[in-house]
Every structure is written in C-alpha cells, then in structure tokens.
Amino acid sequence: MPVAEGVTVEGKGMTAWQRSFAQYRDRRVLLILPLGFASGLPLLLTFSTLSAWFATAGVSRATIGAFALVSTPYALKFLWSPLIDRLPPPIPIGRRRGWGIAIQVALIAATLALGSCNPKVDLTHMAALAVLVAFLSASQDVVIDAYRVEILTPDQQGPGAAMIQTGYRIAMLVSGAGALIIAARFGWFAAYATMAALLSVGMLVFTFGPEPAIPPEAEPHTNARGWDAVREWLVTAVTEPFADFMRRPMWPAIVIFIVGYKLGEAMAGVMAMPLYISIGFSLNQIAAVSKLVGFFATVIGAIIGGVVTSKLGVMRALILCGILQSAGNLFYVLQAVGGHRLDYLALCVAAENLTGAMAGTALVAYLSDLCSPAFTATQYALLSSLAAVGRTMVASSGGVLADKLGWVPFFLLTTVATIPALLLLVWIARRDPTPWRKRQDSISA
Template sequence: MPAAQKVTAGTSGMTAWRRSLAEYTERRVLLILPLGFASGLPLLLTFSTLSAWFATAGVSRATIGAFALVGTPYSFKFLWSPLIDRLPPPIPLGRRRGWGISIQLVLIAATLALGSCNPKIDLARMGALALLVAFLSASQDVVIDAYRVEILAPDQQGPGAAMIQTGYRIAMLVSGAGALIVAARFGWFAAYATMAALLAAGMLVFIFGPEPSTPPDAQPHTAATGWDAVREWLATAVTGPFADFMRRPMWPAILIFIVGYKLGEAMAGVMAMPLYISIGFSLNEIAAVSKLVGFFATVVGAIVGGVVTSKLGVMRALILCGILQSAGNLFYVLQAVGGHRLDYLALCVAAENLTGAMAGTALVAYLSGLCSPAFTATQYALLSSLASVGRTMVASSGGVLADKLGWVPFFMLTTVATIPALVLLIWIARRDAGSSPASGNRLLHG
C-alpha cells in the first residue's frame, strides 16, 4: 500500500474512533447516565445496606438472610411489564415519562418510609416496605430500559448501554459505601433520606427529557368493550410480545445464545470468593481491592465496550468482547497458581470486571436491538431475565465442579464455557447476513 494510502486509512480509522467517542457527548446518550444512577440506587438499600443496618441493630443472622427474599421482584418484573407497555400512566406525560415519574414518586416515599423504621420493633413493617421498594425499583427498571432503547438511535445503543452500566455502578457505590458513611455520622434515617433525594436525578430526566414516539401498533384500542376488550388486551399486551419475537428468523438460536453468552463468567464469578478465601486472603483485603480496583475497572470496561460496539457493530463487538471475557477467566488460574499475592488479586479483579463490563455492554446493546418498538418494555424485561438464567441457575453447579476438578481445571473450563455461544453467534450473524444482506451488514459493521 502506498504511503499516502496508509496515512489516509490511518486517519480514517482515527476519525471513526473519535466519532465513537464523540457519541458519549450526545445529549440523549448523556441522559442515560442519571437514569442508570436512579436504576442502581435502590438495589443495595434492600440488600447489603439494609443487612448492615440490621446487623448493627442486633437482628439475628437468620432474619437478615431471610430478608434476601425481598429481591424477588427483580427476577419476575417481566410479569407486569405488559401493564407498563400498554396501560396509560397515572400522570399523563406520555407512555414512558408518565410511568417513570409516577413510579419514582412512590419509590421515593417508600424509601423514606423504610428509613423511618426501627428494626428492633418494626421488622414486619420493614419487610413489607423493603419488598415494596424492590417492586417499585424493578418496575422503574422496566421503564428506564424501554425509555433508553426508544430514545436512542441504533448507532447510539452501544454508548447508551455503557452509560446505563456506568450510572448503575456509581449508584451502587453511593448506596453502599456512601449510605454507610452517612449512617455512621447522622443515623440511618438520614442515610435513606439522602438516597431518596438522589432518586430525583432520574425524575429530572423524565420531566425535562423527550418522550419517545408511540408506534401505531402500540396505541390503545378503544372500540372493543367488556370481555372483548379484555381478550384484545391479552392478545396484544401479553401474547403479542412473544408472537412478535417468534416471527424473528432463528429466534430459538438467539435465545440459546443469550443464555450461554455470560455462562463462563457466571460460573467463575460464583467461585471467585471461595477461591480468594481458600488461598488465604482476608475479607478486608478482598473488600479493599474489590471496591477500589473493581469499581474503576467496571466503569472503564463499560465505556470501552460502548466505544467498541459503536465502532465495530454489535455482532463483532459481541464476538470480540466475548473472547476477552473468556480469556479474563485465565487470571483466576494465575491467582490459583500464584497463591496469596495482592498484586495478583488486583490483576484478577481488574481483568474480571473490565472484560465482564465490556461484554455486558455489548450484550445490552444487542438485547436493545432485538426489541420491537411496540413491545419494548415487555420484550427487554423478558430477554434480560433470560440473560440472567446462566448466572442464577446453571452457574449454581460451579461449586460441585470446583470440588471435583480442583481450582485450575475448573477455571480452565470456565474459559471455554462460552465458546458454544460464540460459535452460535457467528452462525446467526452469517445466516442473518445471507438472508438479509442489509440487515447483516448493519449488525456486523454498525
């Protein structure tokens, strides 16, 4: 290649990367960051932060463990997502903004009520309020995910996925360590009141942000009455999202890929803590490295994943990030062989969070692109729940495998566990490109 052509190609490549980075400064992409923050903020308020409150109040360990069940709504949010997709919101500001503001107002009130309780005398009430906060938080996630998918252009889904994950991770730091700092100085009500006030960040986006246009097939039908209206609503809101997705070519293969894509990472993640403890790391050492290194690695990974997705296209980004995610598990092997070394621990945590966040961003962008405008909330809730199956169900066998194989063979296994999903993805991309050249080119090249 002549020198002039090399310079031109290099300049073009740099320009493309700059364009990918510049997409993070687009107004609609920036709006996703506070929405991600609002989405992640309530989670720890009903989980580890609440557990810390109970522990300091002298609540029994058995009771603290039982309170983990209040997180159940996050796994079943797809059951009521059709209501959010189809029913008019209590506040008439549009299908997404109206539901978003309505849910967040009640969520703020429920968070304040939870913070005003006394664990020594109000455990039953706190259980009901924690469950309500989790339900409202999961419902808020349904609205936020649908809003994100609908207001962003296809080439903005990668940066949008990075923004939602970055905001979510920042919120978990604030509602975890930040809430504990506030509680230590000013009490638990002040901590929960502060978190409730910070939820207004998401509400401001819904108040001042744009309302996505509602497609014609998502408009409510008013001609039918009585049971005919009920049957019509069930057909469009409940069975409609499934029927619409199953009209997509190769939909069974797509579902299998979604389940398997993060399987290896999930298997390794479940056994990471037992590995660290078995080779002699203290809880303080693990916590310090995980909080500091893990947080920054996740944020960087999410942003890099968004840039890669925007530059290479969703399919290529999924393949590249999936390979890196699998290779990242090899650092567990290094840790198992190297033993108690803090530098290895920092490297292992950094690799795990960096590659996992990159792959997570690419996957969120892919799931977003699979949703039809008429059923965004329902279909994304279903697909995201399906993506967690590998983490919650299949990965639960990790302990048995680790016991039988040993640490090094087990983590070697996790590095290849995602290969079938990646091979399936390549097959899907080629079949899609062959059956619809325009679609395949768009998916492969962005």
C-alpha cells in the same frame, strides 16, 4: 426513530473510532447516565446495605439471610411489564415519562418509609416495605430500559448501554459504601433519606427529557368495548410481544445464546470470593481492592465496550468482547497458582471487571436491538431475565464443580464454558447479520 443530535455534523472529517467516541457527547446518550444511577441506587438498599443495618441491630443471621428473598421482583419484572407497556400512565405527560415519574415518586416514598423503621421492633413491616421498594425499583428498570432503547438510534445503543452500566455502578458505590458512611455518622434514617433524595435525578430526566414517539402499532385501539376490549388488550399487551419475537429468524438459537453468553463469567464469579479467602486474603483486603480497582475497571470496561460496539457493530462486538470475557477468567488461574499476592489480586479483579463490563455492554446493546418499538418494555424485560438465567443456574453448581475439579481445572473450565454460545453467535451472525431494529428502520424508511 430519533436522529442523533450533533453526531452527523461533527462526524465529518472524523475517523470511525473518533465518531464512536463522539457518540458519548450526544445529549440523548448523556441522559442515560443519571437514569442508570437512579436504576442502580435502590438495589443495595434492600440487599447488602439492609443486611448491614440488621447486623448492627442484632438481627439473627437466619433472618438476614431470609431477607434476600425480597429481591425476587427483579427476576419477575417481565410478568407486569405488559401493564407498563400498554396501560395509560398515572401522570399524563407521555407513556414512558408518565410511568417513570409516577413510579419514582412512589419509590422515594417507600424508601423513606423503610428508613424510618426500627429493625428491633418492625421486622415484619420492614419486610413488606423492602418488597415494595424492590417491586418499584424493578418497575422503574422496566421504564428506564424501554426509554433508553426507544430514545436512542440503533448506532447509539452501545454507548447507551455503557452509560446505563456506568451510572448503575456509581449508584451501587453510593448506596453501598456511601450509605454506610452516612449511617455511621448520622444514623440509618439519614442514610436512607439521602438515597431517596438522590433518586430525584431520574425524575429530572423524565421531567425535562424528550418523550419517545409511540409507533402506530402500539397505539391503543378504542373501538372495542367490554369483554372484547379486555380480549384485545390481552392479545396486544401479553400475547403479541412474545408472538412478535418468535416471528424472527432463528429465535430459539437467539434465546440459547442469550442464556449462555455470560455463563463462564457467572461460574467464575460465584467462586471468586471463596478462592480469595482460601488463598488467605482478608475481607478488608478483598473489599479494598474490589471497591477501588473493580469500580474503575468496570466503568472503563463499559465505556470501551460502548465504543467497540459503535465502531464494529453489535455482532462483531459481541464476539470480540465474549472472547475477551472468557480469556479474563484465566487470571483466576494465575491467582490460584500464584497464591497470596496483592498485585495478582488487583490484576484478577481488574481483568474480571474490565472484560465483564465490555461483554455486558455489548450484550445490553444486542438485547436492545432485538426489541420491537411497539413492545420495548415487555420484550426487554423478558430478554434481560433470560440473560440472568445462566447466572442463576450455575450459582448452586459452581461450588460442587470446584470441589471435584480443584481451583485450576475449574477456572479453566469457566474459560471454555462460553465457547458454545460464541460459536452459536457466529452461526447466527452469518445467517442474519443485520440487527433487528436496523432492519425494521430500513423497511419503515
């Protein structure tokens, strides 16, 4: 495992909290910020920014809604992550860097091609290119997540998770509001070309950054030939990552916890916008507060979450941040009772984004600790997909519950919805308190 550069020396004479903040000055942790930016940049280019382009071009609402399906690759990336984990990269400069640069070159080209289309005449062509951009973006996420997990020590996973979220959030602001400003002044091709150029920051990291060492168990075997080689590859690339995870103590409980940890936040988030609109806030008011207050609250929350994770450890940070995340939903109750007040809206948005980012950082660090070095890309892609299951499951049920219960009881329900997952986490922590990667490091040492 890599050794953090500079932290050990600087850590002498520091308090534990100072050492936690000092992790953010480590060169490897800093490299994660531009990778998070590259990861988040393409998302809105196939979602809300593309929808805005279609709306200004007179495309029907039904067609715009149907284009939401182009984001499907993000939910299915675990299916092809074994290929990225095991196949030799197209560019022979290392397993992670080679795949990272190759995918990003293709992503830049696809983004430029999408931006050069005309939605009035090229909708079918644009659909294919949007799916391609989403597929390459999801594949890029597989490489970036694996690179982040492997390049950082277990103690740096919290700050690394904060950096990935901060870069991601900045990129969404740039590819959302930034792209719209450019499009309004210079046209849509200029907007998409600018976003494609900004993707090069990720290529710079992969070009000049270090390549994580390949663990012995991940080295390819070359003795087998023909069908034996195919069978061996299927075992090591597809079967073994899942078998490896299921050899861990209490893995079913871990899966249930991952699915349920952000369930309450997801339930509240689904109905946040309908709540604001029902109270009488205009879309401009909601957008202004969300973009300004929400952005800074998310960045601050991600950094605090990283510091707390580094100081307290992953398990205790998950519990603390999970409790704060649940308590943050009480501000929706305050908003529902207080009515049309901008100060309550700002407070609600700030609390939602601050606590959600703290919990998200702790969860990313936990998922990173669960990955074996030999199967990082495959296992992290699978675990992150499980973490999204809760958000997907409640998307359709939140409105029904809010209609039946009313705003205040509904948001009180979201406050306690995560309690079963937190209790399960306490049970897991008491029986298996050491993160998986730290235990593996101590065994290998």
